[in-house]
Each structure stands twice: as C-alpha cells, then as structure tokens.
Amino acid sequence: MKLNKSMNSNIYYCFGNKDDSLFLLKRGDVHVLLGNEAIPQGRFVMADQTHSTVIKVVEESDLGAGFLANKQAIPIVDGFISSLPNTFIVIKGADCTPILIYAKNKNVVGACHSGREGTKNGIVKTLIKKLITEFNVSIEDLVVMIGPAISGSKYQVSEDIFNEFLATTKIEQDYRNIDMQKVIIHDVMGMGINMEQIVMNDKCTYSNHNYFSYRRDKTKDRQLSIIGIVDGKIFK
Numbered sequence: 001m002k003l004n005k006s007m008n009s010n011i012y013y014c015f016g017n018k019d020d021s022l023f024l025l026k027r028g029d030v031h032v033l034l035g036n037e038a039i040p041q042g043r044f045v046m047a048d049q050t051h052s053t054v055i056k057v058v059e060e061s062d063l064g065a066g067f068l069a070n071k072q073a074i075p076i077v078d079g080f081i082s083s084l085p086n087t088f089i090v091i092k093g094a095d096c097t098p099i100l101i102y103a104k105n106k107n108v109v110g111a112c113h114s115g116r117e118g119t120k121n122g123i124v125k126t127l128i129k130k131l132i133t134e135f136n137v138s139i140e141d142l143v144v145m146i147g148p149a150i151s152g153s154k155y156q157v158s159e160d161i162f163n164e165f166l167a168t169t170k171i172e173q174d175y176r177n178i179d180m181q182k183v184i185i186h187d188v189m190g191m192g193i194n195m196e197q198i199v200m201n202d203k204c205t206y207s208n209h210n211y212f213s214y215r216r217d218k219t220k221d222r223q224l225s226i227i228g229i230v231d232g233k234i235f236k
Helices: 022-027 116-120 125-136 159-170 180-190
Strands: 011-015 044-046 055-057 079-082 086-093 097-104 109-114 142-146 198-202 223-229
Touching: 011 097, 022 223, 044 198, 055 125, 079 086, 086 097, 097 125, 097 180, 097 223, 109 116, 109 125, 109 223, 116 125, 116 159, 116 180, 125 142, 125 180, 125 198, 142 180, 180 198
Parallel strands: 044 086, 055 079, 142 198
Antiparallel strands: 011 223, 079 109, 086 223, 097 109, 097 142
8 A cells, every 4th residue: 555645745645445454454465555655554543533523733743543452443533634644544435435625835634434323424524624724724725535435326224323413414315315525525615615626536435336235245354544744754
C-alpha cells in the first residue's frame, strides 16, 4: 500500500482496498510505503469508530493507538485532526465513507469515518469547523477527498430508518435508499467549499469485489484510508 503525494508536497495519503486490509497490516503481511520505506506501526493512530461525531486532535501520546500491543484504538472518536509530522491517521471501513481532508498551503490534515449515523449528524461539518477554528485554516485552502463507500442504489434501509435520516438531513433520496456521499457533498459545499476542492472516488464497496463490504459479506475485515504529514525525518 503506497502513499500518494497530495497538492501539498508534505502531505501523503491513500485509499486502500482488500489487498491492504487492517488485518494484514496489523499482522505485518503488508506495509504502508512512503517511497520504498515501510512506515512503522508506531506512527499510526486509529479510532475505535463508534459512529459518533467526535473529532480528536492527535497528540504525541496517541501514536501507535490501535496498532501497538499496549495501545488500544482511541475510544468514542470517529475522526482526527493532526499537525504533527510523521503521524498518519488511519480510517477503517467496509461500506462507510472515509473522508480525508488537507490544507494545500498549511501542514494540517483531518480524516473521519462517516457511516449512516455520522453522515446523518454531520461529522464532516464538525471536522471542517474544527480545522478552521482550532488550526486557523482558510476554507479556500482545503481539499476534501471522499473515498470508496457503498452507493445509494445498494444501500436500502427500513422505512423507519429512512424517514429518520431524511427528517434529519433534509436531503432528497430515492425511497428507502440512502446515498451517504450525496449528503456529505451537500454538507461540504454548505461549509463554503466548492466542487473544485472536492475529490470524489465513486467506487461502490458493495458492487466492487476489490473492496470489503459488510452489507454484502458481513465481513469483520476492513480496508484502510490514510493521511499524514511528512518532514523527511521519519526513517532517520
């Protein structure tokens, strides 16, 4: 799993698939590569992901959470913001939407797990607000990357769940189908971000068997989405 350079030369990211699963990474069978070097697991940070809208600012003491034997994933949290160099936020998923955000001209990144509850309750808006208010990032400087997730045509829910989702988001949907990315894009643009700042991956995790899908297979495994800041000293 190789990280890609963003428009900010210090920020790298990737959206993975089932070839680079959380299980394989933790076991050491695959690695996250920066160039030709494998990033140590002690540089990752991962949340427990409980479908909250809680966003945590990463601290040095969080490094290794969810990966090192003595460090559990951060509880309650479903997203992170980081300005720490050589720290990589890991979002896991198997139908829920991974969202990675970075500033083009400032070394700060954010990421969140936006499932049905997180999407309904506007977790991406919470993430963007926190980037702006706590890190003084301008809205024009942000790039929002929306990763592979289950498509609206494959995500049918009960009438009660559908009506509650519709009543909260007030975004039109096909009957009993929930298009999470449609809501996320609406929320992002409502914050003042334009379409040129949004990078959309429209692969459906349910339809595309290169991805894990909980709804399709009831799998416990997860693909990964990763973003972090590099200062060139990670392997020194």
